[in-house]
Amino acid sequence: MKAALAALAAVAVTGCTPSLGEFRATLARQDSATAALGEWCARRGIAAPPTIRAIAVKDGDPAADPSLRAELGVEAGEPLGFRHVLLACGDTVLSDARNWYVPGRLTPDMNEALATTQTPFGKVVAPLGFRRERLAEKRGALPGCPAGTVLSHHAVLKLADGRAISVVTECYTAANLAPGHR
Numbered sequence: 098m099k100a101a102l103a104a105l106a107a108v109a110v111t112g113c114t115p116s117l118g119e120f121r122a123t124l125a126r127q128d129s130a131t132a133a134l135g136e137w138c139a140r141r142g143i144a145a146p147p148t149i150r151a152i153a154v155k156d157g158d159p160a161a162d163p164s165l166r167a168e169l170g171v172e173a174g175e176p177l178g179f180r181h182v183l184l185a186c187g188d189t190v191l192s193d194a195r196n197w198y199v200p201g202r203l204t205p206d207m208n209e210a211l212a213t214t215q216t217p218f219g220k221v222v223a224p225l226g227f228r229r230e231r232l233a234e235k236r237g238a239l240p241g242c243p244a245g246t247v248l249s250h251h252a253v254l255k256l257a258d259g260r261a262i263s264v265v266t267e268c269y270t271a272a273n274l275a276p277g278h279r
Contacts, residue, residue, distance in 0.1 A: 114276040115141065117236065117248060120269070124250070128229040130267055131219030134184055134191050137273065144187025150215040151182035154193075161197060168232070168253055169199055169261045176200055178208070184217055189272050193243055194218075198263040202256065218263065219254075227254045227262060242268030 120137065127133040131149050139147035158179040166173065178200045184192040196218050200208050203222060210221045231252045233239060238246035246268040254263040 115274055117274060120273050121234075121248065124248075124269075128227060128254070129219035129223065130192065130194070130229075130250070130252075130265075131184065131217040132223075134186065138186035138189075138191070143189050143191075143272075147186055149184055149186055149191075149217055149220075151180070151194075151217040152185055152190075152215060154181040154183060156181055165197055165264060168264045169197065171199055178211065180211060180218060182217070190270055191273055192270065193246070193268040194265055195241065196263055196265040199261065202260060202262045218265070222254070222262060225256060225262065227256060229254055238268060239266060241266055245271055247271050247274060 123137045123140075124130065124133045127136070135147055135149050138144060138149065161177050161179075163173075166175075166177075169177070171177065178198045180194075180196045180198070182194050182196070183190045184194055198211070198218065203211075203225075207221050210216050211218065214221075229252050231250055233249075233251040235249050236247070237249065238244070239249040239251055242249045248269040250265075250267045250269075252265055252267070253261050254265070255261050
């Protein structure tokens with residue numbers, strides 16, 4: 098009986114204050130961080146509806162260094178796109194993401210949506226059936242992530258033929274682990 102009560106108490110506490118492990122597992126289940134954040138937002142009751150939107154951060158497009166081009170598998174002259182966004186569910190920012198992508202590997206409609214809407218990259222390019230390859234994960238902040246980052250990922254998104262379409266650094270905020278949601 099004591100074991101059953103302890104198990105129920107653990108579930109109740111976990112339901113109120115999510116663990117970093119639960120959050121990591123949600124991210125690992127999806128190739129799209131957008132889809133994972135939507136699932137997390139819905140499960141935690143962060144906003145209704147649990148729609149993820151990309152709020153553009155206008156801080157200029159940094160130059161792409163040779164290592165980034167190598168990760169993307171592009172030559173020095175091939176055009177790249179860059180998007181720095183805050184991914185939010187309702188008014189809650191869940192991620193600060195910097196995304197380099199190869200416009201030539203996307204459709205014209207996808208490039209237009211990335212340039213003109215708040216639709217997250219993962220949702221825009223979902224029809225391509227990409228897979229995510231995590232290159233780095235850190236509890237806390239990878240270089241370039243803001244203070245207060247609780248988890249960060251550096252990943253490449255690849256097409257079925259192995260060509261990269263995007264390299265992204267995602268900096269997940271403490272709001273993902275805040276108590277008070279479901």
